[in-house]
Amino acid sequence: MRFEVTILGSSSATPIYNRNPSAQLLNANEHCFLIDCGEATQLQLLQYGIRAQRIDHIFISHLHGDHYLGLVGLLSSMHLNGRTKPISIFAPPELKEILDIQFRYSQTELRYPVNFYPTQVQNPEMIFENNDITVETIILEHRIPCTGFKFTQKKRLPKIIKDKVEGLNIPVEYIPLIKRGIDYTDKTGKTYLASELTTDPDDPKSYAYCSDTLCDWSYLEQIKGVDTLYHEATFMQDMIQRAKETHHTTALEAGEVALKAGVKQLLLGHFSARYKDLQPLLDEAKTVFSNSYLAVEGETFKI
Amino acid sequence: MRFEVTILGSSSATPIYNRNPSAQLLNANEHCFLIDCGEATQLQLLQYGIRAQRIDHIFISHLHGDHYLGLVGLLSSMHLNGRTKPISIFAPPELKEILDIQFRYSQTELRYPVNFYPTQVQNPEMIFENNDITVETIILEHRIPCTGFKFTQKKRLPKIIKDKVEGLNIPVEYIPLIKRGIDYTDKTGKTYLASELTTDPDDPKSYAYCSDTLCDWSYLEQIKGVDTLYHEATFMQDMIQRAKETHHTTALEAGEVALKAGVKQLLLGHFSARYKDLQPLLDEAKTVFSNSYLAVEGETFKI
Numbered sequence: 076m077r078f079e080v081t082i083l084g085s086s087s088a089t090p091i092y093n094r095n096p097s098a099q100l101l102n103a104n105e106h107c108f109l110i111d112c113g114e115a116t117q118l119q120l121l122q123y124g125i126r127a128q129r130i131d132h133i134f135i136s137h138l139h140g141d142h143y144l145g146l147v148g149l150l151s152s153m154h155l156n157g158r159t160k161p162i163s164i165f166a167p168p169e170l171k172e173i174l175d176i177q178f179r180y181s182q183t184e185l186r187y188p189v190n191f192y193p194t195q196v197q198n199p200e201m202i203f204e205n206n207d208i209t210v211e212t213i214i215l216e217h218r219i220p221c222t223g224f225k226f227t228q229k230k231r232l233p234k235i236i237k238d239k240v241e242g243l244n245i246p247v248e249y250i251p252l253i254k255r256g257i258d259y260t261d262k263t264g265k266t267y268l269a270s271e272l273t274t275d276p277d278d279p280k281s282y283a284y285c286s287d288t289l290c291d292w293s294y295l296e297q298i299k300g301v302d303t304l305y306h307e308a309t310f311m312q313d314m315i316q317r318a319k320e321t322h323h324t325t326a327l328e329a330g331e332v333a334l335k336a337g338v339k340q341l342l343l344g345h346f347s348a349r350y351k352d353l354q355p356l357l358d359e360a361k362t363v364f365s366n367s368y369l370a371v372e373g374e375t376f377k378i
Numbered sequence: 379m380r381f382e383v384t385i386l387g388s389s390s391a392t393p394i395y396n397r398n399p400s401a402q403l404l405n406a407n408e409h410c411f412l413i414d415c416g417e418a419t420q421l422q423l424l425q426y427g428i429r430a431q432r433i434d435h436i437f438i439s440h441l442h443g444d445h446y447l448g449l450v451g452l453l454s455s456m457h458l459n460g461r462t463k464p465i466s467i468f469a470p471p472e473l474k475e476i477l478d479i480q481f482r483y484s485q486t487e488l489r490y491p492v493n494f495y496p497t498q499v500q501n502p503e504m505i506f507e508n509n510d511i512t513v514e515t516i517i518l519e520h521r522i523p524c525t526g527f528k529f530t531q532k533k534r535l536p537k538i539i540k541d542k543v544e545g546l547n548i549p550v551e552y553i554p555l556i557k558r559g560i561d562y563t564d565k566t567g568k569t570y571l572a573s574e575l576t577t578d579p580d581d582p583k584s585y586a587y588c589s590d591t592l593c594d595w596s597y598l599e600q601i602k603g604v605d606t607l608y609h610e611a612t613f614m615q616d617m618i619q620r621a622k623e624t625h626h627t628t629a630l631e632a633g634e635v636a637l638k639a640g641v642k643q644l645l646l647g648h649f650s651a652r653y654k655d656l657q658p659l660l661d662e663a664k665t666v667f668s669n670s671y672l673a674v675e676g677e678t679f680k681i
Contacts, residue, residue: 089455090421096451114451115418118393138483144451148399148417151443152392155651169483176479180441180472182522219485348458 076104076207078228078280080305081375082344083119084111087287087309087323088141091348095119095372096141097286099305100130101226104207109133110224110284116145117152123373128158132203134210135166136286137221143170147177154185161188165202165210167220168193196220199297204229213297215288217322223285225297233273240272282378283338286345289319290328295336303378304338305370307345311359314347326356330363342370379407379510381531381583383608384678385647386422387414390590390612390626391444394651398422398675399444400589402608403433404529407510412436413527413587419448420455426676431461435506437513438469439589440524446473450480457488464491468505468513470523471496499523502600507532516600518591520625526588528600536576543575585681586641589648592622593631598639606681607641608673610648614662617650629659633666645673 079102084095096113100120107129109116120127127149135143143166153162164170171191178185192202196214203210206229213223232254240250245259253259253269260266283298286307298304309323318325324332326343333341341364346353353369360367368376382405387398399416403423410432412419423430430452438446446469456465467473474494481488495505499517506513509532516526535557543553548562556562556572563569586601589610601607612626621628627635629646636644644667649656656672663670671679 089458090451091424095421114448115421118398118418118421121394138480140450140454140480140484140486144447145417147443148393148447155392167483173479173483176476177441177443180470180476180522181443183443219483 076228076231076277077102078104078282078378079375080110080282080303080342080378081123081125082342082370082372083116083123084113085344085346085369085371086113086141087307087345087347088139089348090114090141092351093372094346096144097136097345098145099284099370100125101282103226103228106131106205106207108210108226111136111142111286112145112149113141114144117149119372120149127153128156131160131162133162133164133166134224134284135164135170136215136223136284137217137219138167138169138173139219139287142287143173146170147174150174150185150189151181151183154183154187158187161190163190163192163203165192165194165224194222196222211297213283213285213294215285216291216293217287217289221287223283223288223294225281225283225301227281228279230279231276233269233276236272236274243267280378285332287323289322290324290332292332292335295332298332298336298338300337302339303342303376304333304336304340305342305344306332308343308356308360309345309347311350311356326359327363330360330367333360333364333367339366340376341367342376343367344370379531379534380405381407381585381681382678383413383585383606383645383681384426384428385645385673385675386419386426387416388647388649388672388674389416389444390610390648390650391442392651393417393444395654396675397649399447400439400648401448402587402673403428404585406529406531409434409508409510411513411529414439414445414589415448415452416444417447420452422675423452430456431459434463434465436465436467436469437527437587438467438473439518439526439587440520440522441470441472441476442522442590445590446476449473450477453477453488453492454484454486457486457490461490464493466493466495466506468495468497468527497525499525514600516586516588516597518588519594519596520590520592524590526586526591526597526601528584528586528604530584531582533582534579536572536579539575539577546570583681588635590626592625593627593635595635595638598635601635601639601641603640605642606645606679607636607639607643608645608647609635611646611659611663612648612650614653614659629662630666633663633670636663636667636670642669643679644670645679646670647673
């Protein structure tokens, strides 16, 4: 099952050096989830050949413009390009008002339903699930209400061992039953134990998106053991005071979070416009957490 | 005096084929005026090396997203990049509400004053002037209230004829007086007539921006004789019905407007996503008005 994230924007508040504001596309078993939607996200989707209409769920962390200003344009284009299927938006409640006023004044009546699910910052909650994944909010500590999102695969059924079933001529419709633990008996009456025809499924993977936030460890428990952590790293450690004042995180701190949370890989993003060269930020994070990567535009990471 | 327009976006409602939504930068004697501000305008400014902070006046034609969705991002970046000097915005009154709500929820207090001047669509009016130009609204006919903008250079003072003043050792501070028609008498008592030292100034030039509009000729009188006309040409003539329904103009009609208005050059823009190749639109306009050009991203036109 595909479970990967493509970076559409890596910049913090002001875009620069071909870095766009925050947006990511998570593909979970061919279902596309958009995480944040900074200005020009629809142009980034075009650039990377991703069909916007595949997106059915949009998650907005908070209402600083660099995380949502591309939303009205994206929703409008979906409308103009003939969308009829619903879209779900999970975001701070005030976003509804921001969307409504703009569609009202442009006299736009979207041809498709927008299901709006307001998020809250009192406590984490599960806000979505389908057959493949669940999504929970992560309460972050920013200047305005802000949540991260944790995407967790559901435990899957055991996998069929191809070598063992080959030649047994098992009817196709019987395969899901074997996966569920039901033994198979062939025409001659010979029984094959389901436990011998299958092997354990892959461990469920998880992805946590943490942007924007002060590094105050309050969310550590919630992201413990995730496979891939995206964490903002707006500044380097020499700017720690500025990071604290603006409720952001340094690259070093992001590395420490990854280490303490015991994650497998760390993606760094939301880079300040002061850094043209991002290598020093990566190097800094790697001093504490070696499996760190720069989450820059166009990169796709397997979770 | 520089008087030229740089195209930042040529697309109609949905961006595609590397075409961005509407935005143009008019440079009038080194004063920068932004006309419309579609999504990603700030990224286009970066791409073409234009310093956003040079913009002091922004003109928004109407409240369809492809003409203003880049504004909050641009204003935010100006703020974050340390702007303190005021900016003036001329736009439909409802835009103020759209801006206010977004800055309120993002808890952004801009460090510079925003002077907001609401436009109206009852009658054309002069909305701005400085030493070099005046700006008037043009009442257009679109699905929602919409104005174009006409930028007209003021009549300038006569120009000094260099060959004639060379060798006369005229004190520098006397030059503006000669331009104003005051004769010059040198130390020996010899008088030089101002009329002989000067020549007529260049004719004042004018630029009209007409987007978006039904081609109903109602604004023809107002744009008569402008030097450069930017006119939307969303569709080709075989889509005339669609153009009428959506209150847009065809390339052929845009050519006819230019012809009837007696303009010197026509810039075509606001192209529908249905046209990948724009040459047929240009060809169509040229069948009635030969001095037509495609106003595409990055092109600069002298007015």
